Amino acid sequence: FGSYKQDDQSDALMMNMFHAFDREGVDFWLDKMRGAERSEAGMVAGGQACDCFCAVISPKYFKSEFCVLEMMTAIQHDKPIAVCFNGSKWRVLDALGWIPEAFEHLKDYELIKLDEDNEFMKIGLEKIRCFMKKPPKPLLRKAKTAAFKYEIKPGTDAQKAQAEGDVEVTDA
Numbered sequence: 001f002g003s004y005k006q007d008d009q010s011d012a013l014m015m016n017m018f019h020a021f022d023r024e025g026v027d028f029w030l031d032k033m034r035g036a037e038r039s040e041a042g043m044v045a046g047g048q049a050c051d052c053f054c055a056v057i058s059p060k061y062f063k064s065e066f067c068v069l070e071m072m073t074a075i076q077h078d079k080p081i082a083v084c085f086n087g088s089k090w091r092v093l094d095a096l097g098w099i100p101e102a103f104e105h106l107k108d109y110e111l112i113k114l115d116e117d118n119e120f121m122k123i124g125l126e127k128i129r130c131f132m133k134k135p136p137k138p139l140l141r142k143a144k145t146a147a148f149k150y151e152i153k154p155g156t157d158a159q160k161a162q163a164e165g166d167v168e169v170t171d172a
Contacts, residue, residue, distance in 0.1 A: 001029040001047055001053045001054060001070070001074070001079075002028055002029060002030045003053065003054065003067055003070040004055070004056040004058065004061070005061045005063075005064045005067050006031075008058040008059060008060045008061065009086060009089050010056055010086045010089070012116055013056065013088065013115075013116050014030060014032075015030075015032070016116060016121055017030075017054075017056075017121070017125070018030045018033055020118075020122075020125055021125075031043065043066065043069060043073070044069070044073050047070050047073035048073060048077050050074070050079055051132060052080050052081075052082055052131065052132045052135065053070075053071075053074035053079040054082045054084060054128060055067075055070075055071060055074075055081055055082070055083050055106075056086065056114065057083060057085055057098050057099065057111075058086065058090075059094075059098055061098060062098060062099070062100050062103065071103070080132075080135030081106065081109075082109075082112055082127075082128050082131045082132075083095075083099075083106050083112065084112040084113070084114050084124065085111055085112075085113060086114060086115075086116070087113035087115050087120075087124070088115050088116040092113065096111065110127070112124050112127045112128060112131070
């Protein structure tokens, strides 16, 4: 599952990732490539079904209700989370600074640098492949009780999913 903030300078990187995984026969969930599944319900279903959640964080990632919905779905369902950033645009120190305190546990893993250049992208994709083969033991339970308030808009598919128990958003 590929999670990223659209229009935050990583669209080309995500398309590159999608096509690289597609060539290998990996079903990489990317909203722009999912047609009818491109909805809040589709995001939740994709996050619940994935084997690995790949969060390509950026300055606005944790300010996006959709990105946080995807992340919270992955956390709720104990999915391994590969935290990545666009190394063509930013430094790892920048990326570490974008992670809010409520998601501090994500810093316990290596932040994977991805590049827009195909040659350098191969290195980051190999790290994600290794992560998928042997994900670290989940430290995600920390996030379930983090003091992070995320309000889902009433009447949206995300709110319905939360009401039906598919997504749990906690306030500590």
